[in-house]
Amino acid sequence: MTSGKKILLHSCCGPCLIYPLKKLQSDGYEVTGFFYNPNIHPEQEYTRRCKTIQDYSKQINLNMILPPDYAPNVFFEYIGDNAEKTLRCPLCWRLRFKKTADTAKAMNIGAFTSTLMVSPYQDIDVLKKIGHAVADEVGVEFYDCDFREGYKIAIIISKQENMYRQKYCGCKFSLEEQNKK
8 A cells, every 4th residue: 555545534432443443543544533333232332432533533643434313214224124233233334334335436535444343343254245345346456454462552542542442332232232231
């Protein structure tokens, strides 16, 4: 990759933004953040994550694109009756990757990636497969770096920064699953 190449970084939350951003910047990318997560439930959780990422982005001087409104209906319409984790998660990832890729293309940014790829709780192989499929469909590049090596570093930094750190992936179903534990 050449120095100064632009990339749109889909960002699920503030803590997960930390390492992928540092890695991309150290690799010479000009990064723009993109917070698009209609899966997050309930609205208070969405607002808290959005504010955390907005505040952190301002602190580190990162251009972060935020959605105009909370729109969970987009998520529920997209996944339909697929509440089972093995079905809903790939659908959710595809929904967010597609919006990110479309936004990158509209902004004349040639590549995108996601902070989802830092989490040891996500299926990295499925994320990569979906990312490449969406990239081919839209006509932009998918940067499929496995950011998981920086997960523990991001946790330490997020604690030092007193960031809000959620205890579940984000959707209604993952919240219900977490509450059962």
